[in-house]
Amino acid sequence: MIEARHLRVLRAVSTTGSFSAAARELGCTQPAVSQQMKALESSAGTPLLIRTGREMRLTQAGEALVRHASGILAGLTAAEEEIAAIAGLRAGRVRLVSFPSGSSTLVPGALAALRAAHPGTQVSLVEAEPPRSVEMLRDGDCDIALAFRYGTAGGEWDDLVVRPLLKDRLIGLVPEGHRLAGADAVDIGELADEPWIAGCPRCRRQLVEVCEESGFTPRIDFATDDYPAVIGLVGAGLGVAVLPRLALESVRPKGARTVTVEPAVEREIVALTLPDLARVPAVAATLDQLSRAAAR
Structure with missing residues (x-):
């Protein structure tokens, strides 16, 4: 196997014309040069x-190898410098996937802090809800997936590195003129006869489960993945809804009032990555900034 150190010795011998001169240039002994040439x-x-x-002349094979050595050694030097830059966070790339309410609340602060600390690190962002975002991570289409789950489904993410970020409580949303609009807290059973506006498929399933545990099945008149659309429909008096607190942080609920719903239901917000990716400096730095953003 041809090693880079042997190519450097060959190039020095070719340039200087002797083992002794090559040894002086490389800062080693003549026997060391001779030994490395024998190995090459x-x-x-x-x-x-x-x-x-007293001089050395290259054979035809030696000339061919010297011609390629410069390019090989230059490529190795460039690779070493690039790797050092990535390891030192002077460069690097992170592909982030987030669900929409995370994109509008947690992600902006985290990426701004990351850019301030490590301006050479580039982050791309696309949106996807779990489980699609988790599939993208496992398929190699992203480096970090910002995801959520209700409860703790056993084994769901056992193959991944899970960075818990926060617990996000569901908040009730009713029209401004609703009979419960001024209530401090509302038992979800009090909304049994209301028309419902439901969110993403995972949130929809959770809504049905919570309502059934309280003794009724919600009548879902509208379903949309777009949280502003949910708020708009509630504000227009077309039904009630429960939304994660994060979803309400970036949207002004015009025409609607928020109420605390009991029993409390929370979703767990996490950042996910693969075990090997967790050791990549740019990925680790992004995870740290997401944790700090969630703590603020």
Whole structure:
């Protein structure tokens, strides 16, 4: 196997014309140069140098190897510098996938802090709800997935690195003129006869489960993944809804009032990555900033 250190010795011998001169240039001993040249010729399987008096002359194979050595060594140097930049967070790329309410609340502060601390690190962002975002992570289409779950489904993410960020409580949303608009807290059973506006599929399933545990099945008149649309429909008096607190942080509920719903239902917000990716400096730094953003 041809090693980079052997190529450096060959190039020095070719440039200086002798083992002793090459040794002086490289800062090593002449026997060390001779030993490395023997190892290189053994790996190449053919002589690379011919001694002519006090000087060394390259064979045809030696000339070919020297021609390629410069490009190989230059490529290795560039690779070493790039890797050092990535390891030192002077460069790097992170592909982030987030659900919409996370994109509008947690992600902006985290990415702004990351850019301030490590301006050479580039982050791309696309939106996807779990479980699609988790599938993208496992398929290699992203480096970090911002996701959520209700309860703790056993084994769901056992193959991933899970960074817990926060617990996000569901908040009730009713029209301004609703009979419960001024209530401090509302038992979800008091909304049994109301028309409902439901959110994303995972949130929809959770809504049905919570309502059934309280003794009724919600009549879902409208379903949309767009939280502003949910708020708009409630504000227009077309039904009631429960939304995560994060979803309400970035949208002004015009025409609607928020109420605390009992029993309390929370979703767990997490950042997910693969075990190998968790050791990549840019990915680790992004996870840290997401944790700090969630704590604010």
